[in-house]
Amino acid sequence: MRKIIVALAFVFIASSGRAETIAERAVPCLACHGEKGQSETENTPSLGAQQAPYALIQLFMFREKLRVFEPMNEMAKALSDDDLRLFSDFIATLPKSVPPADAGDPARMQRAQALAQQYHCSSCHKPDFSGGENVPRIANQREDYLAKTLREYKDNSRHGYDATMAEALQPVTPEQILDLAYFLARVR
Numbered sequence: 001m002r003k004i005i006v007a008l009a010f011v012f013i014a015s016s017g018r019a020e021t022i023a024e025r026a027v028p029c030l031a032c033h034g035e036k037g038q039s040e041t042e043n044t045p046s047l048g049a050q051q052a053p054y055a056l057i058q059l060f061m062f063r064e065k066l067r068v069f070e071p072m073n074e075m076a077k078a079l080s081d082d083d084l085r086l087f088s089d090f091i092a093t094l095p096k097s098v099p100p101a102d103a104g105d106p107a108r109m110q111r112a113q114a115l116a117q118q119y120h121c122s123s124c125h126k127p128d129f130s131g132g133e134n135v136p137r138i139a140n141q142r143e144d145y146l147a148k149t150l151r152e153y154k155d156n157s158r159h160g161y162d163a164t165m166a167e168a169l170q171p172v173t174p175e176q177i178l179d180l181a182y183f184l185a186r187v188r
Contacts, residue, residue: 022090028075029087037094045145049096053133055088057161067159096130097140104186112183115176119168129187134161143185150177 029047033039037048047055061067063076063084079087103109116122121138125131129139138146152158154169154177172180 022086026087026090032071037091038097039142039145043144043148044142045149046097046141047091048094049130050091050094050137051131051133051135052088052092054131054136055091056084057134059084059087061161096137099140099186099188102186103188104182108179109183109186112176112179115172115180116183119172121180124164129184138184139187141184143181146181146184147178150181 030037032041032044033047034041034044037046037050039046058067059076059079062069062072063079065073076084122129124135125138126135129137131137149158150169150172151174153160153165154172156166160166169177
């Protein structure tokens with residue numbers, strides 16, 4: 001099913017030069033990242049309310065293959081700098097993700113909140129984890145995607161535009177990564 005969605009997305013991107021609005025051009029993006037930017041696809045981030053400067057940097061990195069994920073590299077390769085700005089501005093207008101109805105296990109939430117304080121997550125991501133400028137919004141992001149991304153930063157298989165996340169995650173254990181992802185996905 002994912003291959004079909006990606007194939008359809010390529011068709012839409014190829015014809016995106018004829019689309020009139022950015023919302024029409026973003027249809028293939030939302031096929032994977034979810035209607036209104038709320039992903040329901042495993043290990044695929046929600047884009048809703050992501051900071052425009054952060055989204056711009058990520059799209060640029062995909063286009064230039066500085067960040068490698070083949071479907072995104074393929075989608076971004078034909079985008080101009082103006083296209084990247086249009087898409088990143090559009091992403092910022094999508095509604096922010098909402099936490100699951102389940103507020104989570106109180107003991108695990110408290111333990112993970114203490115970890116977030118210990119590792120100074122709010123220093124860059126803000127106390128409400130909404131991010132800012134070139135720092136991503138991580139509040140209410142998909143739990144599976146958060147865990148995957150944190151593991152990738154820790155093992156240095158995902159590179160940011162600086163080494164901050166790799167350094168910050170070095171002392172964090174695999175179990176703590178799961179707790180942090182659990183907490184951030186449910187933060188209120």
